[in-house]
Amino acid sequence: MRIAKIPSLNWLRVFEAAARHQSFARAGKELSMSAAAVSQQILALETHLGRPLFERAANRINLTSEGGDFLPTVQASLGAIESKAESLFARQRIDRVTLLASQLMAMSWLPRVLADFEAANPAIRVDLLVEGTQRKVDPDLVIRFGEEPHLVRHPTWLMGMSHVVMCRKEDTARIGSLEDLLSFRLYDVASHAIGWTALLNHNFGPQPGRHLKLETVDTTPLSLMMVSQGLGLAIGHLPVCGPIAAALGLVVCPFVPRTPGPGNYYLEQPQDRPQRPSVGRLERALQEAAHASMRIGAQPAGAEDGR
Amino acid sequence: MRIAKIPSLNWLRVFEAAARHQSFARAGKELSMSAAAVSQQILALETHLGRPLFERAANRINLTSEGGDFLPTVQASLGAIESKAESLFARQRIDRVTLLASQLMAMSWLPRVLADFEAANPAIRVDLLVEGTQRKVDPDLVIRFGEEPHLVRHPTWLMGMSHVVMCRKEDTARIGSLEDLLSFRLYDVASHAIGWTALLNHNFGPQPGRHLKLETVDTTPLSLMMVSQGLGLAIGHLPVCGPIAAALGLVVCPFVPRTPGPGNYYLEQPQDRPQRPSVGRLERALQEAAHASMRIGAQPAGAEDGR
DNA sequence: CCTGAGGCTAAGCTGAGCTTAGCCTGATGC
DNA sequence: GCATCAGGCTAAGCTCAGCTTAGCCTCAGG
The missing domain is CATH 3.40.190.10 (Periplasmic binding protein-like II)
Incomplete structure (x- = not known):
């Protein structure tokens, strides 16, 4: 067993804290340990090294000359390792x-x-x-x-947000009148306050008696998916739905003006x-x-x- | 939990050895551990630091750049602590x-x-x-x-060794003849080949019919103790028994010549x-x-x- | 004299650290 | 292509280092 091969980093850490505080109790408080545990660790280190590092009075401790000689190296080395680890690894914390x-x-x-x-x-x-x-x-x-x-x-x-009508690029030329528009299936999103009825009323006036091929789906992304499959038209909210519409190859239908929403x-x-x-x-x-x-x-x- | 507070000195020691050897198995051999234990310690350190220190190939390891950056500080600090402990404490080893x-x-x-x-x-x-x-x-x-x-x-x-007769200082003057000598109780040591009979024969010739007050004890120190109490005379082996005889206040009886023993x-x-x-x-x-x-x-x- | 601070020892509990066993991959030799 | 070896990984189980609590002692201060 080699003297120099110290088994525990914690022995050194405890030694350094006890020396700094000149007290096992205060070292324990700093390290969140009981004073008894500090005492045992110091004793273990002293036993390993074969020399006392502290002189004990009844309820006080004093660093021995050997303890005092050892302390600077321990402090410097512990400090070097910790600061290096901090600079290399703590900075990488997400x-x-x-x-x-x-x-x-x-x-x-x-x-x-x-x-x-x-x-x-x-x-x-x-x-x-x-x-x-x-x-x-x-x-x-x-x-x-x-x-x-x-x-x-x-x-x-x-x-x-603004409301627009999303259609496939190739369907753009086919929509030149309201009749063309109404020939498509019109996807409504269940949770939206503004749907096709309101949009058409707003842009083309009331359309009593006109039959709308309305279809309700749960979410806007789903409605846009349907459009991209050539199954109809859907209302898009810009600028939010821009990226997904683009990803699906959809464009704004130019026949229907962009309508500011509430x-x-x-x-x-x-x-x-x-x-x-x-x-x-x-x-x-x-x-x-x-x-x-x-x-x-x-x-x-x-x-x-x-x- | 602070990244910089590394729980185990052994983690660092194992890391250093594995890096030096570029092998967990060889590091384990050097540190008298199994490769599995080395692997687990490195993994514990990496988990603590949040970054890999080694890249693993199927059955090889390579130091990462971070591991490489950490290594010099670890080596220097471990080395500083060990050499300081060695110089301060190993020299004191009895x-x-x-x-x-x-x-x-x-x-x-x-x-x-x-x-x-x-x-x-x-x-x-x-x-x-x-x-x-x-x-x-x-x-x-x-x-x-x-x-x-x-x-x-x-x-x-x-x-x-030489055989001499040990007596108290105050008895020296009382021993001027063989009769004086034989008036004392003569202590023999059980385990000694040469006793009073042989010593007297050697110095004074055969003494048939002479009654010797022989007393047997187990050890020479005990026989000398008896002499110091005024209970008789004993044979001493010089130079060995010199110090103890002196401590007991005994002197060599000048009447009996110093007799080389075998x-x-x-x-x-x-x-x-x-x-x-x-x-x-x-x-x-x-x-x-x-x-x-x-x-x-x-x-x-x-x-x-x-x- | 009493109280509080602080070090020590003993006893008991827990989990870190170790081992062994078995699996996998890559390299090498036949 | 197959067999063997080296070496890293994971899982499971054992052991003891490291911790806590309890109680004792000494010293200092009121």
């Missing part, structure tokens, strides 16, 4: 932020935005939670949608805890991305710049 | 040498000799074993006594292991002390120089 959003947001607009955000912030990872799923996680940030008019002036307002997206976060820097950074990134989307209209890629 | 000797040697001649030896060699401690005790220890060195004539030329011969002390050690430097040093010290004793005759202190 800061996770959880974001809750609707399915359309999660599937359409957010993937690109979050990918860009994570690329620009390697130490931050966004866990995206979709509304309606069963996951019981308390999100750091939520993207909400509301139709109350005052939301336009909400401090964390993100973006408004809805607004905004950000919300828990009131019970302070905002972390990473959460704030994500918030700003979302707002910048939304602003950019609003500015270029966020139409499907194939319609504008090949992006 | 090298224990076990010496087996007779009770007379152990009680009389050896105490002073060994005390001087230990004073001159602070890193060596002699554990003295007495013949006849129950201790089951394998001695590094044995002082043996033998009466074969060829022992004088033994390579580790220590000293010869016995010799010599050193013996186990053949099954190499001689350690400390054992060799003790051997030389014993021979020097014996030589010095033979030169000055090693009579009781009170008889010569007050020492």
Whole structure:
């Protein structure tokens, strides 16, 4: 057994703390250990080295000269290892932020935005939670949608929305009149306040007696899927549905004007805890991305710049 | 939990060895551990730090860049602690040498000799074993006594012996004739080949019809104790019994000439292991002390120089 | 004298650290 | 292509280092 091969790093750590504090009890408090455990560790180290490191008085300790000679090397070496580990590995720790959003947001607009955000912030990872799923996680940030008019002036307002009609690129030339439009199956989303009836009324006036081939589906992404299969037309919300529409090869039908809607997206976060820097950074990134989307209209890629 | 607070010194030691060997198996061999244990320790360290330190191929490992960045600090720090502990504490390690000797040697001649030896060699401690005790220890060195004539030329011969009569100082003047001598009780030691009968025959010729007040005891120290109590006379072996006789206040009776005996002390050690430097040093010290004793005759202190 | 701080020892519990066994992959030799 | 060897991995089981609590002792202070 070699004297120099000290079995436990913790022996050294305890020795250093006891020497610094000149007290086993205070060392134990710093290291979250009982004083008895500190005493035993020091004794183990002393037994291993064959020399006392501390002189004991009834309820006090004093560093021996040998203990004093050993201490600087121990302190320097423990410090070197710890600071090196800190600089090499602690910096690599990922800061996770959880974001809750609707399915359309999660599937359409957010993937690109979050990918860009994570690329620009390697130490931050966004866990995206979709509304309606069963996951019981308390999100750091939520993207909400509301139709109350005052939301336009909400401090964390993100973006408004416009209604457009999404069709396949090859169907664009076939829609030149209202009759052409009504020859298609028209997909409505169950949860949306504004559907085909309202949209047509708004743009073409009341249409009593006109038969609409309405079909109801549960979500916007699903309706757009149907359109991409050549099964009909659907209402899209820009700029949110832009990316997914583009991915599906859909374009805005030019026959129907772009119609501003009453809805607004905004950000919300828990009131019970302070905002972390990473959460704030994500918030700003979302707002910048939304602003950019609003500015270029966020139409499907194939319609504008090949992006 | 802080990344920098690494729980185990052994993790670092294993990491360093694996990195140096580029192999868990060879590191395990060096550290007397199984490769599986090495693997688990490295994995524990990697899990703690949150990053891999080694890339694994099917049956090979390669240090990662992070592992490579960490290694020099670990090596330097482990090295600093170990070399400091070595220089501070290993030098203080006592090298224990076990010496087996007779009770007379152990009680009389050896105490002073060994005390001087230990004073001159602070890193060596002699554990003295007495013949006849129950201790089951394998001695590094044995002082043996033998009466074969060829022992004088033994390579580790220590000293010869002379027979003298030990008496109290105040009894010296009372012993001027053989009759005076025979008026005392004469203590024989059971295990000695040479006793009072042989000694008197040798110095005064055969004494048929002379009644000797012989008394037998087990050991020489005991016979000398009796003499010091005024209970009689005993035969002493010089130079061995010099110190104990002096301690008891005894002197050599000048009426009986000093009689060379056939016995010799010599050193013996186990053949099954190499001689350690400390054992060799003790051997030389014993021979020097014996030589010095033979030169000055090693009579009781009170008889010569007050020492 | 009493109380509190602090070190020590003993006894008991727990999980870190080790071993063995068996599986897998890659390299090498026949 | 097959067999063998080297070496890393995982799982399961055993052991003892490391911890806690309890109780004792000494010293200092009120």
